[in-house]
Amino acid sequence: MSGIISQNVGRTSGLVKAAAAGGGAWTLIETITASSDSTIEFDSGIDSTYPIYLFKIINLHVSSNNTKPQVNFRDGSTAYDATKTTTHYSCSHNEADNQTWLQYETGGDLAESTGDQAFFYQNVSNVDDAASSGELFLFSPSSTTFVKHFIGRLAVVANPVASGQGYIGGYCNTTAAIDGVQFKMNSGNIDAGTFKMYGLGDS
Amino acid sequence: MSGIIAQNTLGGSGLIKSPEGGGVWNFIKKLTASASSDLSFVNGTDDVVLDSTYKTYFFTFKNIHASAQANFQVNFSEDTGSNYNVTKTTIYFFASHNEAGDSTSLSYQASYDLAQGTGAQPLGLSFSSDNDAGGAGYMHLFDPSNTTFVKQFISTAGGFTDGDYYNTNNVSGYCNTTSAVDAVQFSMSTGNIDAGDICLYGVSS
Numbered sequence: 001m002s003g004i005i006s007q008n009v010g011r012t013s014g015l016v017k018a019a020a021a022g023g024g025a026w027t028l029i030e031t032i033t034a035s036s037d038s039t040i041e042f043d044s045g046i047d048s049t050y051p052i053y054l055f056k057i058i059n060l061h062v063s064s065n066n067t068k069p070q071v072n073f074r075d076g077s078t079a080y081d082a083t084k085t086t087t088h089y090s091c092s093h094n095e096a097d098n099q100t101w102l103q104y105e106t107g108g109d110l111a112e113s114t115g116d117q118a119f120f121y122q123n124v125s126n127v128d129d130a131a132s133s134g135e136l137f138l139f140s141p142s143s144t145t146f147v148k149h150f151i152g153r154l155a156v157v158a159n160p161v162a163s164g165q166g167y168i169g170g171y172c173n174t175t176a177a178i179d180g181v182q183f184k185m186n187s188g189n190i191d192a193g194t195f196k197m198y199g200l201g202d203s
Numbered sequence: 204m205s206g207i208i209a210q211n212t213l214g215g216s217g218l219i220k221s222p223e224g225g226g227v228w229n230f231i232k233k234l235t236a237s238a239s240s241d242l243s244f245v246n247g248t249d250d251v252v253l254d255s256t257y258k259t260y261f262f263t264f265k266n267i268h269a270s271a272q273a274n275f276q277v278n279f280s281e282d283t284g285s286n287y288n289v290t291k292t293t294i295y296f297f298a299s300h301n302e303a304g305d306s307t308s309l310s311y312q313a314s315y316d317l318a319q320g321t322g323a324q325p326l327g328l329s330f331s332s333d334n335d336a337g338g339a340g341y342m343h344l345f346d347p348s349n350t351t352f353v354k355q356f357i358s359t360a361g362g363f364t365d366g367d368y369y370n371t372n373n374v375s376g377y378c379n380t381t382s383a384v385d386a387v388q389f390s391m392s393t394g395n396i397d398a399g400d401i402c403l404y405g406v407s408s
Contacts, residue, residue: 025227025228025229025230026228051263051265051400052263052265085300085301085302085363085367085369086300086369087298087299087300087307087309087369087370087371088298089298089309102309103309104298104307104308104309106307109300109307111300111301111302111303111304111305112302112304137341139263139265139266139339139340140265140266140337140339143266143337145266145334145335145337146266146268146335146336146337147335147336147337147363149337149338149339149340149361149362150361151339151340151341151359151361151371167298167371168371169298169359169361169369169371170300170361170369170371171361171363171369173302175335200228200263200404201230202230202233202263202400202402203230203233
């Protein structure tokens with residue numbers, strides 16, 4: 001690139017020129033706002049345009065107490081049921097300051113399973129001011145050669161009331177393209193929350 | 204902000220108004236492996252910027268395919284790539300789970316951390332050479348050109364081994380030097396990076 005505008009790329013004032021296909025900057029693709037929804041689905045816009053997709057979960061408020069935020073992936077059909085092997089661990093510290101943990105969640109991981117992956121296996125709270133926020137990276141979803149990795153973390157208000165964080169990592173064990181991502185609760189609805197999908201270009 | 208230009212923020216074409224206070228991610232360089240012994244980002248070489256231009260740098264790893272099962276690793280240079288041997292102290296822990304579903308672990312890996320070591324730091328253990336195996340993840344490198352403080356880095360990478368164990372690898376540490384870090388090298392502990400790519404981004408501040 002050349003010229004005054006392109007030379008200004010990376011600056012914090014004035015005009016910059018957005019490079020083709022996002023030019024490496026995170027490009028906001030879609031925002032979905034939850035309102036008592038059973039599922040939040042990004043069912044388009046996941047393709048070879050970007051090699052990395054990032055999902056931001058902001059203030060996810062659940063309708064039912066003691067429930068688990070979950071994610072799943074679509075690999076070509078209409079169902080969100082890609083086969084996955086994952087790890088899941090979590091940590092927590094309660095408001096009463098008498099309980100902490102860091103542990104592997106043996107009940108919350110998956111081994112070649114098509115089921116939903118819990119973000120926080122130990123359950124979240126539905127008290128009025130409770131909400132969860134976090135992120136999920138999805139790598140090379142359109143690759144038809146390799147499995148598809150994902151890495152995520154979600155900060156939650158746990159039940160009983162505590163600060164908690166769930167960490168997930170794993171792969172969709174398929175060489176089919178992943179073309180959809182679904183968020184849901186294991187029970188009840190996603191009462192409120194904002195879900196954003198970004199793409200990160202590499203050229 | 205208002206107006207046509209402001210409405211185009213985060214768009215993939217045309218003009219955008221850069222946000223006040225920075226935060227813009229800028230693509231800098233993509234290195235694609237092809238039976239490569241290493242992928243090295245050297246400031247000032249081949250359009251690589253790794254200096255005071257940005258306070259935070261971000262590397263992404265995609266489909267890192269090993270020629271033979273080996274650890275995916277990183278090292279740093281303070282002499283523009285002549286030597287990758289910056290002194291580091293690091294931590295390493297991972298969560299592991301196999302496809303058979305009969306083995307799990309969340310553990311600190313004392314064999315793979317460094318205590319004032321100059322060797323390469325593993326970012327992912329035993330990446331498989333299976334045809335469909337490709338590790339993925341990211342690494343933050345903070346303020347590499349600072350000449351007052353050490354240089355922190357944080358990485359998370361996922362990969363699976365030849366025995367179908369999946370590991371979520373978590374690494375952080377610091378280059379214990381007040382010299383600027385001006386080059387970063389990724390490699391396998393043995394063999395080559397058969398395929399995959401690593402991208403470098405700078406986050407304007």
